[in-house]
Amino acid sequence: MNGAFSSLCWRFVCAIVSCLVGLISVKVKLINTDLFLFFLIPVEQFPPVFISKPDPQTVYVGKRAVMQCVIAGTAPLNVVWLKDNQALPKVPAHYQSSCEKNKHTLEIPSVEAADSGLYVCKVSNKAGTAECHTELCVIDKPNFVRPLGSLTETEGIKGSCAHLECLVSGSLPMTIQWYKDETEIQTCQKYKCTFFENVAFLEIGCLDSRDSGSYTCVAENEGGSAQCSGILSVKGLISCIISIFS
Incomplete structure (x- = not known):
């Protein structure tokens, strides 16, 4: 076995077979042998950061309001929407939240006067937390x-x-x-x-x-x-x- 290691000069082929929290599992196969080695290599964790943030907006009663932000950071990301410091319900109803890749959206299909206020998107992972704010102004006719x-x-x-x-x-x-x-x-x-x-x-x-x-x-x-x-x-x-x- 020592001759095989010496003659091949430790040449190997690496394949990443799984990704754990903060670790990458690497499977190493020695050329011309049936030997495999496994390594767990630490990887850097990146805290969440907002690539784009929702702009303040003014909407009339009965119209649709959409707030979107793009977030980068090491998965998994935990995203929570709040209004006036109160977490919004996750069950789709008056407020509807969704995620497509790294784009997170909060939608209000039919705005009411009571929807005026300060909205916060708060995101966290193992490496840290981040949040952004936006204001929604609702205009109600007399x-x-x-x-x-x-x-x-x-x-x-x-x-x-x-x-x-x-x-x-x-x-x-x-x-x-x-x-x-x-x-x-x-x-x-x-x-x-x-x-x-x-x-x-x-x-x-x-x-x-x-x-x-x-x-x-x-x-x-x-x-x-x-x-x-x-x-x-x-x-x-x-x-x-x-x-x-x-």
Whole structure:
């Protein structure tokens, strides 16, 4: 056997037959012999690193949002998606995560207003951890949660004030505009228009019969617009009545 080793000058053919955690198993066959040698050779472990990261994005309610990142590092990689420091469920439902080679994707097929927030992709392996962050901004168009027609009737007499208000949901910033019989109302001594904590107010001072008519509140933001209307009736010394008509 010693002659075989000497004459062949330790020539051999190597074949990598398996890869273990941190080790490579090498099978060595000596030429012109039936002898095999096996070695376990340590290999360097590489911590995860993000080759590409998802960009911040703005999406409208009901649309699709996709966050993708490409990760390199020694396998196996453990990838977890979080929103506002809470791990997202792995069972496909509202949030759907997937992996193709080293590309990891989080998809929201139909975005809701509550999906706005900070998203984190956290990845780890035996050599270390890494994470990246991205912001998702969801724009929700205005919606009248409490329109004019659902208000309690405002009582007053001719010469007093009337208060119209409605509650609006939706993404800020939002603009509010009031109309009387399709004519835009400007803030002045008689009309006071305010918008505070998603409630739109219109105060009409010194009521007279000319203030009777249709009043419309229009809310608008980047996602769209909505409106609600009601009728104000001023009847001499009798109460002011607000009623819905659309």
